Amino acid sequence: MEFFAHTILGSEVWRWLVAVGILILVGVLFQLLLRLITRRLRAVVEKTPTRFDDLIVDLLRKTRFLVVFVVSLYAGSLVLTLPEPADAALRIVFIIAMLLQAGYWGNAFVEFWVNRTVKRRMAEDAATATTMTALGFVAKMAIWTIVILVALDMFIDVTAVIAGLGIGGIAIALAVQNILSDLFASVSIIVDKPFVIGDFIIVGEQMGSVEKIGLKTTRIRSLTGEQIIFSNSDLLSSRVRNYRRMFERRIAFGFGVTYETSPDVLEAIPGIVEGIVQAQRDVRFDRCHFKSLGDFALDFETVYYVLVPDYNVYMDIQQAINLGILRAFEEHRIEIAYPTQVLHVRGRALEQEVADNER
Numbered sequence: 001m002e003f004f005a006h007t008i009l010g011s012e013v014w015r016w017l018v019a020v021g022i023l024i025l026v027g028v029l030f031q032l033l034l035r036l037i038t039r040r041l042r043a044v045v046e047k048t049p050t051r052f053d054d055l056i057v058d059l060l061r062k063t064r065f066l067v068v069f070v071v072s073l074y075a076g077s078l079v080l081t082l083p084e085p086a087d088a089a090l091r092i093v094f095i096i097a098m099l100l101q102a103g104y105w106g107n108a109f110v111e112f113w114v115n116r117t118v119k120r121r122m123a124e125d126a127a128t129a130t131t132m133t134a135l136g137f138v139a140k141m142a143i144w145t146i147v148i149l150v151a152l153d154m155f156i157d158v159t160a161v162i163a164g165l166g167i168g169g170i171a172i173a174l175a176v177q178n179i180l181s182d183l184f185a186s187v188s189i190i191v192d193k194p195f196v197i198g199d200f201i202i203v204g205e206q207m208g209s210v211e212k213i214g215l216k217t218t219r220i221r222s223l224t225g226e227q228i229i230f231s232n233s234d235l236l237s238s239r240v241r242n243y244r245r246m247f248e249r250r251i252a253f254g255f256g257v258t259y260e261t262s263p264d265v266l267e268a269i270p271g272i273v274e275g276i277v278q279a280q281r282d283v284r285f286d287r288c289h290f291k292s293l294g295d296f297a298l299d300f301e302t303v304y305y306v307l308v309p310d311y312n313v314y315m316d317i318q319q320a321i322n323l324g325i326l327r328a329f330e331e332h333r334i335e336i337a338y339p340t341q342v343l344h345v346r347g348r349a350l351e352q353e354v355a356d357n358e359r
Contacts (some may be wrong), residue, residue: 015080015081016080019076019079022072023073023075024072026072026075027069038061059105061108062105063104064100064101066097066100067100070093070094073090074090092154096154099147099151100147102147103147106140106143107140107143107144110140110143111136114136182215182232185231185232188236190213194236194240194242195210197212198210199244200242200243203220203230203238203239203241204239206222208221208222208223211227213232215232218230248306248308248309249305249309251304252301252302252303254291254299254300255302255325256294256296256297257329257334257337258297258298265332265334266290267290270287270290270300272325274288276321277302280321283304283305283306283307284305284307286305287302288300288301296337296338297337
């Protein structure tokens with residue numbers, strides 16, 4: 001009994017044993033209760049169409065073991081009589097743990113809100129989805145900035161630190177100006193929306209669909225499957241061709257017929273091609289002309305518009321037009337030209353006769 005009455009750091013041994021028991025009991029009960037509630041809510045979530053219960057499950061899953069331990073430690077310390085410095089330090093640890101947990105919960109809430117909004121808006125408005133992703137990042141940054149500032153306020157004068165950062169920010173900005181240029185470029189992309197997630201763009205010789213617009217880089221999935229990464233500042237300084245914003249596609253193609261084709265047939269060819277083009281769906285015919293006298297062919301040029309931006313639709317239409325032209329030319333016995341050369345050969349006797357006549 002004397003051992004249990006012995007005092008350590010201002011509290012009897014039996015109080016320390018009770019504190020350890022409370023720590024273990026509260027920690028175990030807290031973990032079991034947390035797992036039980038999460039498991040029950042998961043079963044409910046699968047049967048309900050609402051999203052509020054999904055949010056609660058996400059928040060519970062973001063509860064950290066460190067926070068559970070600190071709460072249990074603080075509960076056990078309530079039965080102890082600790083020195084003032086130790087008691088103050090324990091309160092600070094408890095407050096910091098609660099702040100970190102609040103940051104994790106706020107982060108989970110922002111992720112849940114952004115993911116839900118992006119999934120709902122992606123099919124309707126990709127631009128809004130892109131903006132929501134950026135706003136989500138800004139919200140996370142704001143949450144953790146507040147958590148850090150509140151935690152620092154318990155140790156130092158935050159106002160003086162912020163003032164010092166304002167002065168040192170100039171030097172930091174000069175050191176990381178490339179990173180800042182990409183950061184401001186990403187803000188410009190999000191606000192101005194020259195392209196959004198899901199758009200098919202061409203930048204120089206590179207092309208692909210936009211997968212992600214980050215703070216420093218934009219990632220594009222190319223047609224051949226690899227991911228192409230652009231820095232945001234370089235991307236904005238380049239000429240970007242956005243094919244998703246296309247309302248209709250202008251197509252110009254040419255072909256040539258042989259020089260043996262008669263003028264009457266040449267005059268009829270534009271009408272034949274016009275009928276073939278206008279027979280296609282989602283097409284507006286513009287013109288077909290006998291363009292020029294080529295080196296080995298009589299050249300024609302045809303222009304039409306595909307009224308939908310889908311590239312596969314355009315290729316189907318062009319294929320149908322090409323087949324229609326071949327069938328029509330075969331029916332009218334019109335020959336499509338190909339590169340040829342005509343070689344004129346003279347005999348020596350003929351050349352001598354020509355020379356004599358010239359004399």
